[in-house]
Amino acid sequence: xxxxxxxxxxxxxxxxxxxxxxxxxxxxxxxxxxxxxxxxxxxxxxxxxxxxxxxxxxxxxxxxxxxxxxxxxxxxxxxxxxxxxxxxxxxxxxxxxxxxxxxxxxxxxxxxxxxxxxxxxxxxxxxxxxxxxxxxxxxxxxxxxxxxxxxxxxxxxxxxxxxxxxxxxxxxxxxxxxxxxxxxxxxxxxxxxxxxxxxxxxxxxxxxxxxxxxxxxxxxxxxxxxxxxxxxxxxxxxxxxxxxxxxxxxxxxxxxxxxxxxxxxxxxxxxxxxxxxxxxxxxxxxxxxxxxxxxxxxxxxxxxxxxxxxxxxxxxxxxxxxxxxxxxxxxxxxxxxxxxxxxxxxxxxxxxxxxxxxxxxxxxxxxxxxxxxxxxxxxxxxxxxxxxxx
Amino acid sequence: xxxxxxxxxxxxxxxxxxxxxxxxxxxxxxxxxxxxxxxxxxxxxxxxxxxxxxxxxxxxxxxxxxxxxxxxxxxxxxxxxxxxxxxxxxxxxxxxxxxxxxxxxxxxxxxxxxxxxxxxxxxxxxxxxxxxxxxxxxxxxxxxx
Numbered sequence: 001x002x003x004x005x006x007x008x009x010x011x012x013x014x015x016x017x018x019x020x021x022x023x024x025x026x027x028x029x030x031x032x033x034x035x036x037x038x039x040x041x042x043x044x045x046x047x048x049x050x051x052x053x054x055x056x057x058x059x060x061x062x063x064x065x066x067x068x069x070x071x072x073x074x075x076x077x078x079x080x081x082x083x084x085x086x087x088x089x090x091x092x093x094x095x096x097x098x099x100x101x102x103x104x105x106x107x108x109x110x111x112x113x114x115x116x117x118x119x120x121x122x123x124x125x126x127x128x129x130x131x132x133x134x135x136x137x138x139x140x141x142x143x144x145x146x147x148x149x150x151x152x153x154x155x156x157x158x159x160x161x162x163x164x165x166x167x168x169x170x171x172x173x174x175x176x177x178x179x180x181x182x183x184x185x186x187x188x189x190x191x192x193x194x195x196x197x198x199x200x201x202x203x204x205x206x207x208x209x210x211x212x213x214x215x216x217x218x219x220x221x222x223x224x225x226x227x228x229x230x231x232x233x234x235x236x237x238x239x240x241x242x243x244x245x246x247x248x249x250x251x252x253x254x255x256x257x258x259x260x261x262x263x264x265x266x267x268x269x270x271x272x273x274x275x276x277x278x279x280x281x282x283x284x285x286x287x288x289x290x291x292x293x294x295x296x297x298x299x300x301x302x303x304x305x306x307x308x309x310x311x312x313x314x315x316x317x318x319x320x321x322x323x324x325x326x327x328x329x330x331x332x333x334x335x336x337x338x339x340x341x342x343x344x345x346x347x348x349x350x351x352x353x354x355x356x357x358x359x360x361x362x363x364x365x366x367x368x369x370x371x372x373x374x375x376x377x378x379x380x381x382x383x384x385x386x387x388x389x390x
Numbered sequence: 391x392x393x394x395x396x397x398x399x400x401x402x403x404x405x406x407x408x409x410x411x412x413x414x415x416x417x418x419x420x421x422x423x424x425x426x427x428x429x430x431x432x433x434x435x436x437x438x439x440x441x442x443x444x445x446x447x448x449x450x451x452x453x454x455x456x457x458x459x460x461x462x463x464x465x466x467x468x469x470x471x472x473x474x475x476x477x478x479x480x481x482x483x484x485x486x487x488x489x490x491x492x493x494x495x496x497x498x499x500x501x502x503x504x505x506x507x508x509x510x511x512x513x514x515x516x517x518x519x520x521x522x523x524x525x526x527x528x529x530x531x532x533x534x535x
Binding site for chain 1: 437439440443446477481483484485486523524
């Protein structure tokens with residue numbers, strides 16, 4: 001690893017444009033509880049250290065959640081998240097990998113999917129009355145939701161398993177039969193963000209081939225991480241131009257509500273909405289989920305104190321570096337959500353829910369009644385509010 | 391594949407699984423050569439990630455050998471291991487690796503014949519299941535970091 005790579009990275013992400021205003025540090029979720037952590041410090045260290053080796057072993061490089069709050073407030077639009085990702089990829093070349101949550105179970109799973117010629121059985125759940133097809137214009141990408149659902153099935157207050165089924169239900173209700181494939185694999189988001197670019201590229205090839213075989217022109221996501229990875233990282237890695245465009249399910253639902261193909265029943269609920277970093281700050285999808293929620297009769301949407309591009313992070317990303325400071329930060333997030341007085345916090349990202357649910361069920365440093373806000377997936381909530389067909 | 395000898399990782403607990411394997415050896419009871427024994431203090435310390443890692447690096451099968459239920463040296467370790475295996479079985483099926491690659495056995499320290507029989511049985515099942523699809527790809531790897 002040469003200094004040139006770091007120089008190139010600094011040039012690509014405009015890190016030299018930094019005017020040292022310090023806004024990034026003031027909003028950084030990690031800085032709140034890790035006192036000597038700052039996005040700019042990582043850049044400075046990268047410029048100082050002659051080799052990446054030193055930096056790769058620094059806690060800071062792997063502690064960043066890449067939530068993008070720093071870049072969102074930066075007046076000169078320095079792309080810190082991409083800078084971190086680039087550094088991690090260099091670190092991974094030196095065979096350095098961070099401590100992963102669940103002992104690296106998910107990352108291991110992804111590497112198996114990337115390398116082994118598997119005959120998967122991933123659509124066993126999609127039975128009647130759900131309707132799916134082998135080919136079609138719209139492809140529904142479920143990624144790891146079913147796998148995560150199986151792993152965390154006994155977590156109290158967490159329902160990841162029904163996300164995929166809910167997405168199909170919504171699409172069927174709008175008269176769309178989504179194409180799905182047994183050969184789909186994990187999107188590779190987590191591997192990409194821990195710097196494992198080789199295995200990520202293998203996953204990209206497999207997914208592009210699987211979706212190409214269905215003839216789909218649009219790929220729909222329930223998961224913000226998948227959406228971000230497909231829209232921003234796949235074009236850089238895939239060999240040819242992608243034959244499809246990626247959209248979030250909420251964007252489609254908002255369209256279906258406008259043209260009258262989806263109707264909802266009265267659902268009396270006071271809800272609040274958490275903007276997942278990949279959906280909001282990375283992809284700029286803020287309004288469609290809110291439009292959908294407002295269109296459901298009886299739903300009262302109250303905003304979090306920090307919403308849209310200021311929305312606080314869930315604390316963990318890429319399945320790495322979950323520690324005591326993260327837990328403290330998650331308390332801030334959960335208390336803010338509870339203060340809104342909402343009955344439930346909705347989020348599009350099942351990993352946000354997983355991490356926050358984990359914090360709720362752990363030992364907590366505050367009174368439990370301050371943080372015990374139930375969480376539900378946006379897709380599941382919308383599917384449950386659908387008007388039943390007579 | 392006639393000459394396929396499955397490589398098996400046997401996580402054996404210090405108090406029952408491991409002694410039963412040792413006794414099988416001492417008594418010269420034959421069990422398949424592909425069994426690689428890893429001693430752990432208790433099967434309750436085996437995380438799902440251990441099993442996935444073993445599969446990632448090319449093991450054809452993983453067997454968890456611990457004390458009989460209600461007999462765990464640490465009260466509930468074997469129950470934990472069983473719960474974790476139950477989480478992994480559907481996951482392995484979904485991934486196309488096959489739930490049959492993971493097995494749990496609850497064997498008393500003195501039950502050497504039962505240990506050897508379980509290993510032979512598991513090896514036969516794995517022969518029917520075929521090699522780990524990761525095998526070829528895992529062979530290129532240098533081993534765990």
